[in-house]
Amino acid sequence: MKCELCNNKATVFYTQAVQGGQKKICLCENCADKSGLTDPGAFSMVDILMDETPEQAQPVMVAEVAEACEHCGFTLEDYRKVGRLGCSQCYTAFLGEILPMLAKMHHGIKHEGKVPSGMADSLALRKKLAAMKKDLDSAIAEENFEAAVKLRDGIKELEAQVS
Incomplete structure (x- = not known):
């Protein structure tokens, strides 16, 4: 295997547990020393995974x-x-x-x-329903009863689809 930083022969293999998975990196001895892998207090896997050694990090x-x-x-x-x-x-x-x-x-x-498959349509309908109810309240407050009637009917149709 080759070092992931300089392509020399890798002799140091580092594995770190990250959120239930693993991140692995292969380094030559020189790059491992430069990155501080031999000194756990100075080692930053983030720098290595970002293709930066501590000297290069800007x-x-x-x-x-x-x-x-x-x-x-x-x-x-x-x-x-x-x-x-x-x-x-x-x-x-x-x-x-x-x-x-x-x-x-x-x-x-x-x-x-992420939304589970099959739930995206239902979620979109629920959001539309909530928006329509808010618009209905506004139409009633403004005494725009024609718009309120249309919104009420639309809400009934959507509620039938959601149920």
């Missing part, structure tokens, strides 16, 4: 980065050492640091979640 600034999270006190230096954030507010505080890495690691920077 943060790409997208927005101003806070020195510390106001919510939990976690610092940017803590993030760089540990490779994970202290709380959900850290994402906002360190956005300029995190955004370039997310763009490299994932297919995009926006999480849209």
